[in-house]
Amino acid sequence: MNTTTPGIGISRLGQVSINVHDLDRAIQFYRDTLGLPLLFTAGGMAFFDCAGVRLMLARPEKPEFDHPSSILYFAVPHIDAAYRQMLATAQPSRPSRTWLQKCPHTICG
Numbered sequence: 001m002n003t004t005t006p007g008i009g010i011s012r013l014g015q016v017s018i019n020v021h022d023l024d025r026a027i028q029f030y031r032d033t034l035g036l037p038l039l040f041t042a043g044g045m046a047f048f049d050c051a052g053v054r055l056m057l058a059r060p061e062k063p064e065f066d067h068p069s070s071i072l073y074f075a076v077p078h079i080d081a082a083y084r085q086m087l088a089t090a091q092p093s094r095p096s097r098t099w100l101q102k103c104p105h106t107i108c109g
Contacts, residue, residue: 015054019066026057033089034074050074 020026027046030036036048036055045058060066076082 013053015056016050017056017058019060019068020057021059023057023059030055030057033086 018026023044023046027038027041030046030048031038036050039047039049039054041047045056048055048057
């Protein structure tokens with residue numbers, strides 16, 4: 001980036017969009033397992049608050065938009081306690097150590 005160009009003023013991450021095929025199941029995971037507050041649903045989309053960053057779950061609008069999402073890293077104060085809580089609240093078939101990256105204080109999903 002040119003040091004004389006101030007950019008467009010991006011100051012933080014505002015929203016992350018994740019493609020989903022089963023919106024109800026995705027809502028259950030993000031709300032009930034991870035504990036993110038559900039802000040609202042509208043037109044095949046669901047919006048969550050993640051410490052001031054909005055998380056949008058949506059069905060792909062067109063086939064060309066139907067691709068895997070980025071990996072999200074959620075910061076947690078105590079990684080082992082967070083993992084134990086996920087195991088306790090997740091659907092029996094869902095808990096997986098792949099949710100947990102051994103980065104300090106980070107869960108990815």
